[in-house]
Amino acid sequence: MWKFLVSICFALACILSGCSQTYQWSKKHPYYKQAPYGELAIAGVQNAFVLTRSGWFAKRLNVSPDSIQIVGTQFCAQSMLNEMKGAYSKLNILPENALADSPEESQKLDDRIFMRGKLPEQGVSIKDSAGNIPPRILIIHEVIVGTDLNRESFFDYAVIHNESPERTAAKNISAIVSYTLWDNEKQRPLFSAVDEIQHPVLVMTWADMETLIRLAVSEIRKNLYLGAK
């Protein structure tokens, strides 16, 4: 009886304090009916990556702490593009400055989840380097790479400013990806989402980093597919 009461009290406290919070991590346009297949343009990958705990990564990957940010993010961006090339036979990689003039905006996914990123203006179509207009563009806004990251602590505005807990031994390397599938013909976001990928790691190597990015790409593709259903 006491146990039952205690558990009820605990559940109540949980509801009141909001620890049972669930989030909606993606948003689709009513006209998003078919996931990209075979053909896709991709933008923003080159500048999307951010490495947190760079000291930790530098030490384990034997890179000097001064250059880990550049080396790490370049490696990640390249692996993501390679992975995407394997997934979409006609992958059209847009140049780095394709979105340079676009305004940065926030998209609301949930009551407390807002993701920021550059989106092309209404009425302006993005052109690739050959001057063609790709029909759909996957815009990667930001990929945060680190250890044991939770997407809530980056995207829920109510907890963004909370202090992070003391660092313990890292169990996983993680990536948090925010992206938008953009309808370039009608200039509207078809599918926007924030994904969180965890990859358990014992001895950190470049191969683990590559696996993390591979998992991220497969998660993106899975969500693009589920979103269209």
Added chain:
Amino acid sequence: MKSIKALLMFLFVFVATMAATVSASDIFFNSKWTLWENADILIWTNDKELAIDPREFCLSLRRNNMAIGEPKCRTLGEWERDTIAARYANWLSNNIEPGLSSNYLKARHPSMSAKIQELEDKIVLYIADKGNVLQIAIFDETSSEPRAAGTVQKKADKIALGDDIASTFFDRKTSRRLSKEERQKKLTEPDEYYKEVPNVRAWGGFSVGYAQAQVPLTPYNWYHRHVESEIRNYRITRDSVSLWNFIDDSTPLFTLYAGAIWYGFIGGEIFYRYSNHVVKTDKRDTIYNELDHWEFGQHEIGLNVMFSTTFSPIKLMDIHLFGFLGFQYSFYSEDIAVKKDVEYPSKAYKARIKFEDVYKGALFGGGSQFVFAKHYGFSIRTGISSRGKSVYTEPSPDAGVEPTIIGAMTVDWFINFGLEYHWDL
């Protein structure tokens, strides 16, 4: 034969006109925007040639909606020359599609939404030619999303087209435009939702109900000692803690009441309740052969404090949910008589049980009032009420040896349905 032909002809024309009116226009959404009297209508397009004639459109508006007064219509050249507005216009013509609500058509560019906000009482009518249909959207200064959107079938006749647009989108009530002073004044007025709660709402009513000792959803064995008890020899029962040992607990209940709520939140109610309880005499006891009838009328007056909240699911009905807590005084008037042929009642008759003059009790419960057209209401209330010790007994040092008071713990459950009349004061 001729008449059949005529009938067929008529049917054909009828079906054709029906089909034409059905397919002529499509409204994707139409929110509650304000159409001003003597409206200023700015016609905005990105097309090379405007599909309607502004002057003729003004006449269409007047033909279609007498209340519109003397509208002014002109093309919105300043937006047509602006790059950002032109981009947005282009984007709109790509994106106005069935099934998209207004928030999917929002102007994202800050300078575009600033342009829309500067309109000040003017109405922008966006028109885009899509070949066989015209896309229509309507903007006003209150939102950077279109307030209405849809399509009308394209026609070569500009006047007929103007009529179609006017009848589809501008067939609504008009409001008088406010002057500058009125506008200033309106800004300082309190919120309309604030005003909708009256300072005081009062009511009076009459209700019919039922009361019994057993509270629903509680076990019967809490009550059976009282409910099943009977009186022997005019005064002997197993115990006397509850009046339900002596009198029947389940009876109809009648209530007269009046109350008031302040600011839709806190209020009070005064009430008078009446019910009649027959005394439960033991049928096996032959002493009752002399008795004709024996019953008690229960009169209660009291006062409740109420806390209330209001919902308005439809325009003509308000639902007030409330909880109440109060106290009451209960009086029992005995009605007893022996049979006509009995000249001298028994000794036991004269020494029969007596109740206290007055009992003080408490009651609590909740309910709901359903008020139609602000005045006519019906209500349901349910709760638990009690009757306790007389308030007028002085505490004495001999309290321990005093006999117990009859009916010091008389509790019952009640439910009643009332008809009420409400006033807003």
